[in-house]
Amino acid sequence: MQTDGTDYAGIEGILPWDGPAILLLDLDAFFASVEQLDHPEWRGKPVIVGGDRERRGVVSTCSYEARAFGVRSAMPSVRAARLCPDAIWTPGNFPRYISLSQKVMRIMQDVSPRLQQVSIDEAFLDISPGRFVGEHPVVLANRIRERVAQLGITCSIGLGVSKSVAKVASDRDKPNGLTVVFPGREADFLAPLPVRAMSGVGRQAEKRLNGLGIYTLGEIASADEHILNQVFGKNAAMMRNRCLGVNDSPVVTDEEVKSVSNEMTFSSDLTERIEIEQSVSMLAAKVARRLRHKEVAGYTVGLKVRYADLGTAHAQKTLDAPVDDESEFAPVLLGLIDQLWQPGIHLRLVGVSVSSFSRRVEQLDIFGGQGAALPPGKGRDGPTSGRTRGQAGTRRGKGHRALVEATDRVKDRFGEAAVGYGRELRFRERDTGTIAQKKDDYRDPLDPASRGGDD
DNA sequence: TCTGGGGTCCTAGGACCC
DNA sequence: TCTGGGGTCCTAGGACCC
Numbered sequence: 312m313q314t315d316g317t318d319y320a321g322i323e324g325i326l327p328w329d330g331p332a333i334l335l336l337d338l339d340a341f342f343a344s345v346e347q348l349d350h351p352e353w354r355g356k357p358v359i360v361g362g363d364r365e366r367r368g369v370v371s372t373c374s375y376e377a378r379a380f381g382v383r384s385a386m387p388s389v390r391a392a393r394l395c396p397d398a399i400w401t402p403g404n405f406p407r408y409i410s411l412s413q414k415v416m417r418i419m420q421d422v423s424p425r426l427q428q429v430s431i432d433e434a435f436l437d438i439s440p441g442r443f444v445g446e447h448p449v450v451l452a453n454r455i456r457e458r459v460a461q462l463g464i465t466c467s468i469g470l471g472v473s474k475s476v477a478k479v480a481s482d483r484d485k486p487n488g489l490t491v492v493f494p495g496r497e498a499d500f501l502a503p504l505p506v507r508a509m510s511g512v513g514r515q516a517e518k519r520l521n522g523l524g525i526y527t528l529g530e531i532a533s534a535d536e537h538i539l540n541q542v543f544g545k546n547a548a549m550m551r552n553r554c555l556g557v558n559d560s561p562v563v564t565d566e567e568v569k570s571v572s573n574e575m576t577f578s579s580d581l582t583e584r585i586e587i588e589q590s591v592s593m594l595a596a597k598v599a600r601r602l603r604h605k606e607v608a609g610y611t612v613g614l615k616v617r618y619a620d621l622g623t624a625h626a627q628k629t630l631d632a633p634v635d636d637e638s639e640f641a642p643v644l645l646g647l648i649d650q651l652w653q654p655g656i657h658l659r660l661v662g663v664s665v666s667s668f669s670r671r672v673e674q675l676d677i678f679g680g681q682g683a684a685l686p687p688g689k690g691r692d693g694p695t696s697g698r699t700r701g702q703a704g705t706r707r708g709k710g711h712r713a714l715v716e717a718t719d720r721v722k723d724r725f726g727e728a729a730v731g732y733g734r735e736l737r738f739r740e741r742d743t744g745t746i747a748q749k750k751d752d753y754r755d756p757l758d759p760a761s762r763g764g765d766d
Numbered sequence: 767t768c769t770g771g772g773g774t775c776c777t778a779g780g781a782c783c784c
Numbered sequence: 785t786c787t788g789g790g791g792t793c794c795t796a797g798g799a800c801c802c
Contacts, residue, residue, distance in 0.1 A: 353801095359797085361770075361771095363768080367769085367770080367776095368769090368770060369771090370770095371770080371771090373798090384802085385769080385770080385802095386767080386769085387767065387768060387769050387770095388769095388770095389767085389768080389769095390767055390768080390769090429801085429802075430772095430801080430802045431802085432802075433802070510790085510800090510801075511800070511801090512800090513798095513799060513800045513801080514799085515798090515799060515800085516799080516800090544776075545777095546774080546775095546776085546779080550778090568773085569773080569774070569775095570772095570773070570774085571769080571772095571773095571774075572771085572772070573772085574770085574771060574772085575770095575771085576770060576771085590788060611795095613797080621768080621769070623796085623797085623798095624796080625795085625797070626795085626796080627794085628795090629793085629794060629797065660770085660771095664773085671772065682769050
């Protein structure tokens with residue numbers, strides 16, 4: 312156990328903990344650790360998850376053995392391959408990661424219900440002594456660490472009086488570390504650390520702070536107000552408080568999703584309008600399917616592109632009704648292409664998003680759902696009427712909606728590649744070449760004529 | 767070194783309304 | 785007739801996080 316400098320080992324049950332106790336758990340090199348757990352022959356060796364050593368892409372996660380060669384997350388795959396030529400590369404197994412992540416989250420929830428999952432491998436837990444929690448925070452942190460270890464992976468934990476202290480603490484001792492900052496010791500713990508150690512200080516802010524002669528969190532804490540305003544804008548006071556270690560935002564459970572997006576970088580740039588339209592249609596179908604899975608629909612659709620020079624641009628449009636069906640919003644996206652692209656321009660990435668999941672519909676629904684602006688079919692048709700699910704599709708009638716839902720079910724059972732509308736399928740043939748190869752055993756489960764004789 | 771993919775939040779200008 | 789100011793929505797871009 313690392314602490315703020317005092318040797319607290321062995322006295323955790325004796326020294327009382329005054330005030331809030333927030334824990335941050337971070338799974339060590341999570342994806343790579345799971346791969347080493349599942350492939351014993353990879354243990355002790357450099358493993359890289361993500362990317363592809365020959366193609367455009369970056370490292371998602373790498374094992375500690377690979378880090379010894381200088382490989383890091385977000386590093387271009389080509390560079391990682393040069394630094395560590397003998398690494399084992401794997402594309403990753405996301406269903407497996409999700410399942411293991413859920414087990415970790417359940418372990419944490421056994422300790423306290425006040426869990427805030429930040430990402431697949433990271434979560435805050437409020438273990439303040441009181442209503443839900445009786446035991447000493449350090450005892451609980453150690454118990455969580457032991458139970459996670461029983462799953463075959465390790466985690467690093469930071470414990471302190473606030474989320475930002477816990478977060479910074481969790482980074483101090485990796486992997487498999489526990490760093491405790493006892494109440495009252497926050498300022499001393501944070502002061503000597505470089506500005507980048509604080510969450511919310513990225514490359515740009517670091518550069519500006521350094522330019523103003525500020526290098527440590529302690530210097531942020533004591534900087535002039537106008538200096539901090541210059542760098543952090545309206546967040547200036549919050550950042551100073553974070554650097555002092557005083558309480559910041561609470562642990563928030565059940566945060567709702569605000570947007571859903573998918574994007575794709577192509578192995579070679581897109582130059583033709585038809586290719587761009589096909590990619591937009593394919594991404595729209597993916598986003599729509601995720602929206603339906605989450606049972607949300609959004610008013611705003613967005614198109615994003617990245618040019619050959621890596622500059623990006625966006626265009627968006629807000630619709631009159633929320634959408635979760637690509638046949639409703641893909642045409643809008645196709646119309647946005649002209650704002651971002653002209654013949655002769657090379658695109659290396661295309662992205663599609665849907666956001667603004669709830670707005671005036673709910674407000675109008677409070678008064679009976681009879682607003683003139685609402686398309687037919689909206690109103691009090693059940694507990695989900697306020698959530699916008701299925702509303703966009705009603706304009707096309709029940710038959711279309713039924714087809715969409717049947718298609719979703721087929722994809723749930725047979726995978727994403729099993730079904731595709733014309734455009735989407737042609738695009739995949741062209742981009743990957745894999746669908747074409749698989750054509751021999753391709754069966755459209757919705758079309759009896761193409762069904763095999765195996766049932 | 768030549769940069770993925772999924773997100774959240776903030777800023778700032780313009781349109782529009784009162 | 786040419787004007788203030790506040791509020792909200794929409795849009796585009798960018799910083800930051802994992």
